[in-house]
Amino acid sequence: MDSAILHFISPPIPYFVDCGYAYYGVGDSHIERDCIRVFDLIVVRKGVLPIGENGQSWEIQEGEGFILLPNGHHYGSAPCTTDTEIIWIHFQTYGSWKLCLDMNECMGNQMELIEEHKRLAYLNHADVCSIFLPKHMKLSSKAMEVLETFFQQEQEPQSLRNWKRQASFQLFLQHLDRDLASPTNDTAIQLADRIELFIRQNYATEITNSVLQKKLNYHPNYLAKAMLKVYGMTPMTYLQYYRLEQSKRLLLQTPWSIARIAEEVGFHHVSHYSSFFSKKEGLSPSGFRRKFAKQR
Incomplete structure (x- = not known):
């Protein structure tokens, strides 16, 4: 699937904030919001979700994911035509990130982004690396399995649940990063x-x-x-x-x-x-x- 790519520099690794389910009946639309200040990862478990951001529109199919930007204008680009169920995960980073058209643009801007990252994240000498996440993605079965663990931990005590969700989120990001790579x-x-x-x-x-x-x-x-x-x-x-x-x-x-x-x-x-x-x-x-x- 051709998609723009979100290029993050870590550490710090993008961190989990919150998650949940949402349901849309026929005729319902995604809520309209401006600059929510967190990345919003939406995964469609059932149905199709029409979504818009900054004047562009997509239809997120079952088994696909999409990342809305923290500084964007988000809205339903059309009403749902079928019952739709999504998982949403909010995450954020203190480091540098950039939305790129493709991997060539990511590589061309990598050193500039690293230098910006060191200023933003106050890292003068830490080893840093890149994380690449597709904006629009088809999720592998392994990534979906990890995603479901977020909600299997609901009965855990809050402190333990938050630790486990952060660990699960990092594993999920690792799958997205590696799945993006061609052979x-x-x-x-x-x-x-x-x-x-x-x-x-x-x-x-x-x-x-x-x-x-x-x-x-x-x-x-x-x-x-x-x-x-x-x-x-x-x-x-x-x-x-x-x-x-x-x-x-x-x-x-x-x-x-x-x-x-x-x-x-x-x-x-x-x-x-x-x-x-x-x-x-x-x-x-x-x-x-x-x-x-x-x-x-």
């Missing part, structure tokens, strides 16, 4: 994940395209293509990015010298590290430390 994308995702894991575990050592080729048994061009598709950057660019993020962690959490931090994260020359850091962050490593580290 070609899934292969790229698996390979990109292997590259990312190797870099994360070995970033302080000497890593080159030749090293990656030897360890992963793929030509560097193929490795770069997979990383560009999934992370929006080549393995070598990701390596520099990851080293930079780890150096921020050390700047904030240790009293080590700039030279030692540069060496610890894999930069051979402190001058190269300082220049690279300043270019990417707009201030020097020592300036970053003065701005963000607490007084010791």
